[in-house]
Amino acid sequence: xxxxxxxxxxxxxxxxxxxxxxxxxxxxxxxxxxxxxxxxxxxxxxxxxxxxxxxxxxxxxxxxxxxxxxxxxxxxxxxxxxxxxxxxxxxxxxxxxxxxxxxxxxxxxxxxxxxxxxxxxxxxxxxxxxxxxxxxxxxxxxxxxxxxxxxxxxxxxxxxxxxxxxxxxxxxxxxxxx
Numbered sequence: 001x002x003x004x005x006x007x008x009x010x011x012x013x014x015x016x017x018x019x020x021x022x023x024x025x026x027x028x029x030x031x032x033x034x035x036x037x038x039x040x041x042x043x044x045x046x047x048x049x050x051x052x053x054x055x056x057x058x059x060x061x062x063x064x065x066x067x068x069x070x071x072x073x074x075x076x077x078x079x080x081x082x083x084x085x086x087x088x089x090x091x092x093x094x095x096x097x098x099x100x101x102x103x104x105x106x107x108x109x110x111x112x113x114x115x116x117x118x119x120x121x122x123x124x125x126x127x128x129x130x131x132x133x134x135x136x137x138x139x140x141x142x143x144x145x146x147x148x149x150x151x152x153x154x155x156x157x158x159x160x161x162x163x164x165x166x167x168x169x170x171x172x173x174x175x176x177x178x
Contacts, residue, residue: 032059035172040145040165043173045103048151052101054094057086063175066124066139066168072131104150104157112144112164120144120166123176142167 034046047063050056061070061083073079112120121136128134144166150157164176 032062035062037173040143040147040167040173041106041109044106044147044149044163044165044175047173047175048103048149054091055087056090057083060086063173066128066134066174067171068134068138069128069131072128076131099153100155101158102152102155104152106147106149107160109145109147112141112146112166116146116164117141117144120164120176124168124174138169140169142169 032046032050034042037043043063047059050059050063061079070079073082118136120141121139124139125134125136144164146162146164148160148162150160152158162178164178166174166176168174
């Protein structure tokens with residue numbers, strides 16, 4: 001199962017490389033509250049904020065991975081260590097840069113296509129593979145959007161990111177970075 005933890009940490013680390021995981025707020029612990037929201041915008045913002053908050057690892061994993069994969073990691077006894085490793089990595093990043101990153105505005109949003117819907121199902125099958133065997137039929141993408149948003153660094157526009165937000169099964173929103 002060390003391989004499983006390494007794969008998840010690598011995914012988290014890659015996300016951090018592309019988004020710059022730093023924040024001045026080093027003391028708050030973030031909990032997912034918008035995952036079941038009707039608003040994909042609120043869910044994406046919450047996921048972004050978790051990436052830039054101390055203690056956001058559990059929220060990150062709840063948005064990035066299907067519940068079955070998270071449960072399999074928990075069942076193997078690796079989840080707490082995985083979240084701790086993620087959070088420790090974030091805290092080290094915060095110590096290197098005290099910049100404050102904030103979610104800006106959604107610049108563009110469009111519903112996903114059928115091709116994207118099929119690709120998303122394959123993505124989740126592959127993502128779950130190290131932890132639990134699942135098929136595309138087990139993933140019901142109820143709705144989904146490809147959106148581009150901007151973000152701020154120290155209150156100044158710093159960049160843009162495109163993600164896909166999908167309402168998956170009865171799990172709420174999941175966020176896929178590109």
